[in-house]
Amino acid sequence: MRREEAAPCEGSGSREMSQRKRSKGAAFSQGDEDDDDDFSLSQTQTHSQVQRNLERRSRDEVNRKVSELVQFLLVKDQKKIPIKRVDILKKVIREYKDVYSEIVNQAGRILQQVFGLQLVEIDTKHHIYILTSNLPRVEGENLKRDNQTAKLGLLTIILSFIFMKGNSAKDSAVWEFLRRLRVHPGEKHEVFGDVKKLVTEEFVRQKYLEITPIPLTDPPEFCFQWGPRAAKETSKKDMLNFVAKIQQKEPSFWTSQYNEAEANP
DSSP: OOSOOOOGGGSSOOOOOOOSOOOOOSOOOOSOOOOOGGGSOOSOOOHHHHHHHHHTSOHHHHHHHHHHHHHHHHHHHHTTOOEEHHHHIIIIIGGGGGGHHHHHHHHHHHHHHHHOEEEEEEETTTTEEEEEESSOOOTTOHHHHHHHHHHHHHHHHHHHHHHHTTSOEEHHHHHHHHHHTTOOTTSEETTTEEHHHIIIIIHHHTTSEEEEEETTOSSOEEEEEEOHHHHHHOOHHHHHHHHHHHHTOOGGGSHHHHHHHHHOO
């Protein structure tokens, strides 16, 4: 991905923000599996070994595994099911166990930065994990807060995408972007529920997003922009810093967005 992008509501097709980790192949079943030697880690790999293994792997495929793992962990956490390492290996990592630590580390960064969640090992002998919230909790409202945290994480992703696309994005580009995150509009998501309704109704009603029809389009197309609440509660600089952290680049890598964010902090 390179720097400036045309505002997609005014023309050209969608070229997605080179956003880290996408797509899916593994099934997210909820049952616990017996330990399987084929999916165990035979030894603890050094950082240099993992880096060499990464060089032999497709970056897109590693990113896909990271996205799968994030969604797998979110689903498990929604049901408050402890997460076994063997299940992560068997159901998500599979043939990529030689870069297991890198995939887990990247997924952990996304969970923390996007959803305010931390992956914590509660049983070092059997390698069992849970997700804990970095946000302050109110007794009796944990589940409600978990749901709200996930929704705000999704909203942050959408707002950053719109900003990186030139402050407006076609609805088709937004839906395709979310599909790459394994969040499908029109399908019931185990964490977010009805994704299309959440984005086009709830976020719009809360004034985080605005959606307007694009004239002379058949079938009708729509354009997403930031709503007034988003402009009050966050900033373009925050969104650019968020994207930079996810992609592990300096904010100045994106010249146009960087200049705009500095001018409108």
